[in-house]
Amino acid sequence: MKKSLFKKNLACCYRVIALPFLLSLPCMAQTGEAYSPYANTSPPMNVYWGDTHLHTTLSQDAGTTLFSDKGLSPEEAYRFALGETVTTFNGTKLRRQRPLDFLVIADHAENVGLNLGITQDDKTLLASEIGRKLIRAYKEAKETNNKDNFNNIFSEVYTEKNIGGQDFAASVWNRVTTLADQYNDVDNFTAFIGYEWTSWGSTPDVIAQLHRVVIFEDAAKHTQQFLPFSALDSGRPEDLWDYLSRYEHETGGDAIVIPHNGNLSNGDMFALNDSKGQPLSASYAAQRKRWEPLFEVTQIKGDSETHPFLSPNDEFADYETFRPFTEIKPLNHLRQYEYARSGLKLGLGQQSKLGVNPFKFGMIGSTDAHGSLSAVAENNFNGKGSFMEPSKERLAGYYIKGIEGYRSIPSWQLNAAGYAAVWAQENTRDSLFAAMKRKEVYASTGPRITLRFFGGWNYEADDAHRPDFANTGYTKGVPMGGDLTGSGGPKDKAPSFLIRAIKDPDGANLDRIQVIKGWHDSHGELHEKVYDVLVASEQPSGDKSAVNSAAHTVDIQNATYTNTIGKAEFAAVWKDPDFNKDELAFYYLRVLEIPTPRWPAYDAKVFNLKNLPKEIPMITQERAYSSPIWYTP
Numbered sequence: 038m039k040k041s042l043f044k045k046n047l048a049c050c051y052r053v054i055a056l057p058f059l060l061s062l063p064c065m066a067q068t069g070e071a072y073s074p075y076a077n078t079s080p081p082m083n084v085y086w087g088d089t090h091l092h093t094t095l096s097q098d099a100g101t102t103l104f105s106d107k108g109l110s111p112e113e114a115y116r117f118a119l120g121e122t123v124t125t126f127n128g129t130k131l132r133r134q135r136p137l138d139f140l141v142i143a144d145h146a147e148n149v150g151l152n153l154g155i156t157q158d159d160k161t162l163l164a165s166e167i168g169r170k171l172i173r174a175y176k177e178a179k180e181t182n183n184k185d186n187f188n189n190i191f192s193e194v195y196t197e198k199n200i201g202g203q204d205f206a207a208s209v210w211n212r213v214t215t216l217a218d219q220y221n222d223v224d225n226f227t228a229f230i231g232y233e234w235t236s237w238g239s240t241p242d243v244i245a246q247l248h249r250v251v252i253f254e255d256a257a258k259h260t261q262q263f264l265p266f267s268a269l270d271s272g273r274p275e276d277l278w279d280y281l282s283r284y285e286h287e288t289g290g291d292a293i294v295i296p297h298n299g300n301l302s303n304g305d306m307f308a309l310n311d312s313k314g315q316p317l318s319a320s321y322a323a324q325r326k327r328w329e330p331l332f333e334v335t336q337i338k339g340d341s342e343t344h345p346f347l348s349p350n351d352e353f354a355d356y357e358t359f360r361p362f363t364e365i366k367p368l369n370h371l372r373q374y375e376y377a378r379s380g381l382k383l384g385l386g387q388q389s390k391l392g393v394n395p396f397k398f399g400m401i402g403s404t405d406a407h408g409s410l411s412a413v414a415e416n417n418f419n420g421k422g423s424f425m426e427p428s429k430e431r432l433a434g435y436y437i438k439g440i441e442g443y444r445s446i447p448s449w450q451l452n453a454a455g456y457a458a459v460w461a462q463e464n465t466r467d468s469l470f471a472a473m474k475r476k477e478v479y480a481s482t483g484p485r486i487t488l489r490f491f492g493g494w495n496y497e498a499d500d501a502h503r504p505d506f507a508n509t510g511y512t513k514g515v516p517m518g519g520d521l522t523g524s525g526g527p528k529d530k531a532p533s534f535l536i537r538a539i540k541d542p543d544g545a546n547l548d549r550i551q552v553i554k555g556w557h558d559s560h561g562e563l564h565e566k567v568y569d570v571l572v573a574s575e576q577p578s579g580d581k582s583a584v585n586s587a588a589h590t591v592d593i594q595n596a597t598y599t600n601t602i603g604k605a606e607f608a609a610v611w612k613d614p615d616f617n618k619d620e621l622a623f624y625y626l627r628v629l630e631i632p633t634p635r636w637p638a639y640d641a642k643v644f645n646l647k648n649l650p651k652e653i654p655m656i657t658q659e660r661a662y663s664s665p666i667w668y669t670p
Contacts, residue, residue: 080511081460081477085469086485087139088118088411089231089295089457090250090333090403092422094153095144095209096233099407099422103152103175103187108423109409111142111213115220115228117410126423131412134543135485137456138464139227140411141403142217143250146232146267148200150209161205167194168201198269206264214257221256224464229253232265234294236272238305245303247296249274250333250403251281254470255290262288273312275321278328293473297333297405299380300341300359304371307380307396309387317387322395331473332398334377334480334662335455336405337413337421342627342662343378351567353551353629356660357452357482378553378565381665385557385621388669399476399518399664400625402455413483415657416596418453418636425451429644432637432653449653453636454482458661460516476518479626480662484541490517490626492666494524496533501608510535517625517664524618531616532668536570537608538628538661545630546603548573548658552611556622566615571607573631589632593655596634596642603631619670626663632656 092099094108109126117123120136144150154162155175162168171194174187199206213230220228231252238245253260266280274294281292299306311321334341339359346369348354373379377400384396404411407422418427425431425448436446460477461468472478479488489507493514500509514535515521521532538550549572555565574588590599613624635657641649 078508078511079462080507081462081468081472081516082507083461083463084487085138085227085459085461085464086135087137087141087227087457087459087469088403088406089141089229089252089401090143090233090297090336090405091140091409091411092144092233092405092407093142093409095150095213096407097145097148097152099144099409103155103191108153111144111216111409114142114409114411115140115216117412119220119226123410125410125419125426126408127426127428129427131410131417131419133412134414134417136226137411139229139459139469141229141231141250141252142213143231143233143252144213145235146251146265147235147269148195148198148267149206149213149232149265151200154201154205154209159201159205159208161208162201164204165202168205171200196269198267199264203264207261210264211257211261214260218257221466227464227466227469229466229470230255230257230260234266234268234277236268236274238272238303245305246298246301247272247274247305248298249277249329250295250297251277251292252295252470252473253290253292254466255288255292256466259288259290275312275324278324281328291470292328293330293470294328295331295333295401295403296329297336297403298338298341299332299375299377300339300344302375304368304374307374307383309374309383317391317395319391319393322387322391322393325395326393326397330397330399330476331401331478331664332377332380333403333405334400335402335452335482337451337454338405339450339452340454340482341376342400343376344372347372347376347379348565348567353567353627353658353660356658357454359450359452360446377662378555381623381625382555382557382563382565385555385623386561386563388621389557389561394667397667399473399478400480400662401457401478402480402482402662403457404455413453413455415453415483415634415636415659416639418639420448421451427640427643429646432640432646432649449637452482456481456483456485458485458488476664477516478664479517482659482661484544484630484659484661486541486544486547486628486630486661487537487539488626488628488661488663489535489537490663490666491515491535492519492521492532492624492668493535494521494530494532496535496610498610500535501537501610506535506537506608515666517666519666521666521668523670531613533610533612534624534666535610536626537606538626539606540604540630545598545633545659546573546600546605547607548603548629548631550607550609551627551629553625553627554613554615554622556617556620558617558620567627568611570609570611573603589656591632591634591638591656593634593638594642596638598631598633600631621670622668623665624668625665626661628661630659632658 340357388394412419491510
């Protein structure tokens, strides 16, 4: 009886009080409004780490040699990237500290897979006359231990396109693309389809590395419709872009091109003439800007951010400066056409002249490793290739030795670098590729430093410490890789930049964060300046470079350091104190760690090496470079 009365009273209250109140509220379903402030936005909130430039046994100069059965396959490259233990060329067990999020196996397109086809009696290769000839000569050489006949035959045909015919080339490419699809695991690991176009320039008797990695957004069903365009098809980048344009038109797919090794380009990487020697045109600039949105600024063959000759007032400019193979005397007059910072400046000059900037690129790092293993941590460096895997002898070895016309390079000159960091919504081909095209990426020499960089007109000092840092960055401005145009206020108002850098959770503290500015003045002159935004501590000697002072914590003998100096995080809003509203400009970040042991110090400790030459650097100061933000009046 009481329960029945309670129900009646409750129903009465609902009709008299609750129902009218509820009916008076706005209906969210009817208006389409969202309670969540994030429902209609999807800024990139995740940073993904990968390598866009790795070679395996399918490359002619990597892994398997013709007279050795050893070599690591593309399958092993993927497994290693995913965090599995792999046995190296010399029998060493190797595993990554942390898996990669994405990988591009970029084997050389020029007769890709030929060495492996010869050593494995490939049936498709045997179907061609030249394939049978090479395999017979190879077997004879193995049996008699006389390689002369084989070498003569091989050298005669090596520079021919598609040795073994179209069917063999297609069989190798189908294997490459299918394998990438198999390892591509949505949200967990992204395997891009790609290859390297390996041009040595168009000038006779001059060695210039104009190599470029081609990365496809697409799956095998698209990429298998076209064979890779190699330098044996053409050594002109303009022809590579035309090929990719045809690919895009006929398949509906998409691709980008990433140049690398500007430091070894003999002045051609950012030359102001095209491959036919003509001054750059607006058409060329537009093509290059479209197809080449990124540049590989750091890798095993040295760092290409800047050079001490180009940036004499930059105390951190001489970092992992690689001495080119052919350089007998310094070729300083070519430097400005080889390095990223000067290339960005030259791009401003061309924009002023042509109306289009041909060198408007974001910056990434990658390895260019030739042993199938993307391992460039200073304490876990697998070297350039199988000849340089960890051993007691590798510090005494040479990168290239005994080739006429080449200068031998001591192996210790090689740089344990680098990786590409990508800001994206998710770990998928579509999301990562879109981020690469818009240049929301940055380079690291190895450490997983988290780096954010935004430019706008209305950032305030407190924005650097907001809990919704990234949302504030996107709401008030543009991210790295973006463009600032016009002005956000008074005619003399300078842009402001929202900056945050956080140390690798398993690495060294940060020493400083810097803004690098380049600009084009009213007289057509190009300039640069380095601004210290935040510095962990000044050194007692007055030298801001911690690596050149006594204030580092590195114990070389034991290959250790401590995080008792430096900071775990930097955050700031920085305004350009020298801003001129009428001048084209770019800005990018350089973040430096405190000094840490370089890879030879770890070798010396592990292999108990004594009395090493004093010229071998044992300390490094690793770093990250953001993609630029450009300002156009």
